[in-house]
Amino acid sequence: MARVLTGPGPEPAAAPGRRRALRPPRRAARAALLGYAAVRALGVLVVVLWGAHRDPGGLRRLGGMWDAYWYRQIALHGYAGTAPVPGPYGAYEPYAFFPGYPLPVRLLALLLPVGAAALAVAWAASLAAAWGIFAVAARLYGDRVGVLAAVLWGVLPYAVVESAAYSEALFTAFAAWAVHAALRRRWVWAGVLTGCAGLTRPTGPALALAVCAAALLDLLRHRNPRALAGALLAPLGSVGFIAWVGRRKGRWDGYFRVQDAWQSHFDFGRSTLESFRRLLTVAQPVWLVDAVAAATLLAAVVLLVLSAVQRQPPVLLLYSAAMLALALGDAAYFNSRSRFLLPAFGLLLPVAAGLARARGAAVPAVLLGAAALVSAAYGGYVAFVYPDAP
Numbered sequence: 001m002a003r004v005l006t007g008p009g010p011e012p013a014a015a016p017g018r019r020r021a022l023r024p025p026r027r028a029a030r031a032a033l034l035g036y037a038a039v040r041a042l043g044v045l046v047v048v049l050w051g052a053h054r055d056p057g058g059l060r061r062l063g064g065m066w067d068a069y070w071y072r073q074i075a076l077h078g079y080a081g082t083a084p085v086p087g088p089y090g091a092y093e094p095y096a097f098f099p100g101y102p103l104p105v106r107l108l109a110l111l112l113p114v115g116a117a118a119l120a121v122a123w124a125a126s127l128a129a130a131w132g133i134f135a136v137a138a139r140l141y142g143d144r145v146g147v148l149a150a151v152l153w154g155v156l157p158y159a160v161v162e163s164a165a166y167s168e169a170l171f172t173a174f175a176a177w178a179v180h181a182a183l184r185r186r187w188v189w190a191g192v193l194t195g196c197a198g199l200t201r202p203t204g205p206a207l208a209l210a211v212c213a214a215a216l217l218d219l220l221r222h223r224n225p226r227a228l229a230g231a232l233l234a235p236l237g238s239v240g241f242i243a244w245v246g247r248r249k250g251r252w253d254g255y256f257r258v259q260d261a262w263q264s265h266f267d268f269g270r271s272t273l274e275s276f277r278r279l280l281t282v283a284q285p286v287w288l289v290d291a292v293a294a295a296t297l298l299a300a301v302v303l304l305v306l307s308a309v310q311r312q313p314p315v316l317l318l319y320s321a322a323m324l325a326l327a328l329g330d331a332a333y334f335n336s337r338s339r340f341l342l343p344a345f346g347l348l349l350p351v352a353a354g355l356a357r358a359r360g361a362a363v364p365a366v367l368l369g370a371a372a373l374v375s376a377a378y379g380g381y382v383a384f385v386y387p388d389a390p
Contacts, residue, residue: 028143032134032150033127039154039372040126043379044163050380058383063115066389068165070097072114075105079248090261095245095254100174100200100237101125101167118165125170126162130154132176133345136316139183141353148364149352153345155371157292158338160379161390171201172343175319178211179346182315187215187226191233198237202259203343206322208235214315264332272297275334289335289386292378296338300324306350320346339390 044062051058064072073082074094084091101121108117130150138146153172154162162169174197181190194211198204215231218224245255259265279286279294304324307317323344327337341347355364382390 028138028147029131029134032147033131035147035151035368036130036154037127039151039368039375040159040163042372043154043160043376046376046380047160047163047383050384054384059119060115061383062160062164063119065164065383067097067167068118070094071102071105071165071167072118074099074102075109075118076114087261089263092261093258095248095258096262096264098167098198098200098202098204098241100196101170104170105165115165119163122165122169123163125173126154129162129169129173129176129345132173132180133348135180136176136183136345137349137352139180140313140316141349142356144356145349145352148355148368149345149348151368152348152352152355152371153342155368155375156338156342157296157375157378158342158382158390159375160382161339161342163379164383166339167201168339168342171197171203172345174200175207175343176345178207179316179319182211182214182230183313185218185224185227187218187224187230188233189230190215191230194230194234195237198235198239199241200237201343202238202264203323203326203340204238205235206326207319208238209322210315210319213318214313217314262332264330266326266329267331269328271331272328272334272337287335287386288378288381289338289388289390293335293337296341297328300327300341300344300347303347303350307346310350310353312346312349316346316349320344333389335388336390 044058047062048058051061054061056064062068070082070092074097079094079099082094084093086092104121105114105118108120111117112120130153133153134146134150136146137149153159162172174193178190178193178197181187181193190211194204194207197207211234212231215227215234219227219231242255245258246252248254249257251257256265275290276294278284279290301324304317304320307320312320323341324347327340330337330340355367358364
């Protein structure tokens, strides 16, 4: 079993000559980023070729499909200036979408067309996320596992979303670096980054729970006042935005009522179980995305158990468990569960560690290359064939 640090214990003091050795080696970090960029470039290329004779084309599709429309409208017009859209369960409103992603898009749109700005922010965020995933995995299990984990994140079935104008990549970047800061007991940074993640996606509370728990544990063990500061900062992003929406809507639960239009609420897994029942018992055509969502959820449960066996640090294990609980317990579209789990990068570490134990470099390279091709083809299918939101 790969060696792992079981907790965010104190770092030993290092002499100036050893400081470089304590940092992730630059060569391994470059390999992780280049590998990730290569597999995602393949995914984008397939989408572009798939959309070569369609309107809109591949890049415009990545920059404007489904949720990307809302992010672009918020970036251009703000929340008050974005008109609601009628839906079967009520009006869809922009207040369902957090501001962490459309804000940098709005700033970059001062220089670029908004579609290009949205993709540029998402692509930059995906590289930052891959770097953060590498940094966490390399710190725990070594550089080879770090490189493989970063590339694995780029070949997931829904990795196309990492290259689209969606907020998952930015949230994952904040989450990965928040976990990295927590592992180093840099609690103020961990709290700030977690707060930023909370301003980016509604899954922010999952990360805040993990960071707060780890910080409070460190406070009890070491009487570290910075841990208390990190625990207090961590939930501010999520709480602040939800409170702001409540004020704009004139009721404390305004954000949750906005989500009713998407039928998004926590029902403790009843909708998920019903979706599995229909998949297994009802004779009807099944979209590929539904099968992928079901397989992803089952695999995530197994990987969470393996993560515990791997003795991942509490902050990472709790974050993965909370993300999985939200994906299983949400009543929204079943087919989106794979996308909801994209930021749960800790679940990839058992797979990356297993690949790292393979003899020679050929086996991981062949497997990851095949996965990259399948992911790229599936990305094209999601963008141009499947008629609903990914």
